[in-house]
Amino acid sequence: MSRAINRPLHVHFVGVYGRATGSVAVAISRSPSRWRVTGSDRAAYPPMDEYVNRSKVHVFPKHGAHNITKDIDIVVVSGHWGRRDAEVEAALNKNIRILSLAEFAGEFLLNDTHNFVVAGTNGKSTTTALLTWILEFAKKKPNYLIGAMARNFPRPARFGKAAHAVLEGDEFPARFGNRNPKFLYYKPRTLLITNLARDHADVYRDLREYVQAFLYLVDTLPSKGNLILNADDKYSHVVAPHSKTPVTTVGFGRKADLQITRLEFLPESIAFRFLNQDFTLPMHGRVNAHNAAMAVAAARHAGVRPATARRALEHFKGIDERQEFLHHSPHTPVIADHGYHPDSIADWIRSAKKHYPRKPVLVVIQPRFTGNADDYAQKDLPAALAPADRVLILPHFNNVEHEGPPFSPQKLARDLKSLKVPAHYVANLDQLPRWLKKTARHGDLILAAVPHSLPEAIKAITQRARELDQTSDA
Secondary structure, eight states, X not given: OOSOXXXXXXEEEETTTSHHHHHXXXXXXXXXXXXXXXXXOSSOOTTHHHHHHTSSOEEOXXXXXXXXXXXXOEEEEOTTOOTTSHHHHHHXXXXXXXXXXXXXXXXXXXXXXXXXXXXXXXXXXXHHHHHHHHHHHTTOOOEEEOSSOBTTSSSSEEOSSOSEEEEEOOOSEEETTEEEEGGGGXXXXXXXXXXXXXXXXXXXXXXXXXXXXXXHHHHTSOTTSEEEEETTOTTHHHHGGGOSSOEEEEESSTTOSEEOEEEEEETTEEEEEETTEEEEESSOSHHHHXXXXXXXXXXXXXXXXXXXXXXXXXXXXXXXTSSEEEEOOSSSOEEEOOOOSHHHHHHHHHHHHHHSTTSOXXXXXXXXXXXXXXXXXXXXXXXXXXXXXXXXXXXXXXXXXXXXXXXXXXXXXXXXXXXXXXXXXXXSGGGHHHHHHHHOOTTOEEEEEOOTTOHHHHHHHHHHHHHHHHHHHO
């Protein structure tokens, strides 16, 4: 780790079994001359609990204020830990320094590396995983922080001795008491912005305020850095003039500095040509061809040639909950993706229809992070879901309370019906198997826009697909 210190700093991680938090805690614990690492959590979360417990991190058996002792130098918290937590309150009362994971990484872990930061509304996790894998395949062994479980790696974060770091840049506030976006602490030298669209209605009042956060991020780039933008995104033109570093655009249009051509939709992959190489990526969708191209363009700034990146992408294994096959079948396949933004959902459905042009598409969706009835989700989801042949809507999820009239899944169903899309609101998850029996048909492609945190829904969907396949085989 890069900052010179005279004695080991005692760092305590609140929520140490979180994926990113635990990975960072374990990484720094490998340098006991610099760090003394402790942690706690409210519960054990496999598989991270076993991973952390096998390390040099001392995990307290019970979470509570008694763990916060005066010898602690820094308490690290993730975004969802706030003032109501006993350990956070104890740290405040004892005047112990509190940092978010992003602040901690920026101050102690990112000073000596060429930092690649991937930001944007959609595609951050996928593009970060793609770029990290390209560098890993090229034997660069980068440090990394990915906001999802990438299947090419055993954990979502790694920090050690490295020349490069790849980080998913989240625009969400760093922590309680600090509303700055997390990505402002990542010290980018190469910055990728995948796209920009209104998001996080609980944080940003409107699109202008949302885009402004990314302008602040661009301001942190050095003049000898690199900014890579989406040439096909309608808001990228707002960002480019603010950059004092060279700008490269990537896209399908002719105005792109680096153009993607010859896109093909295959049953379980996409093919495209970019930088004089013919790529095959075992994923679906036009947007993932674009994500991959941006990663390939960025990797050149770490000395990785496009030909090497092409070979790397052939071995990319994807990431959990992103276009994840829950049921492989030539008859009634089920693919899950926890993306919630209307733009992501629309692209996913359109791409699925191109990969499986003869299959009707049934979408089962839990609307998430919707804001209130006046926000973009209520307005934009009907059009996003309209390419589907049938839609089942589950009870929605918001992580915070919103002022104004609440989001209405019933209205979403009515709006879809007005667009001639059969849709039904399933008010209780116990009713989902019955509605799947009514709605799902043999030969459908079932798209589950449902997170793994709803295991009963995932189980009902996959079970219905298996039943349909068994009926057809009988």
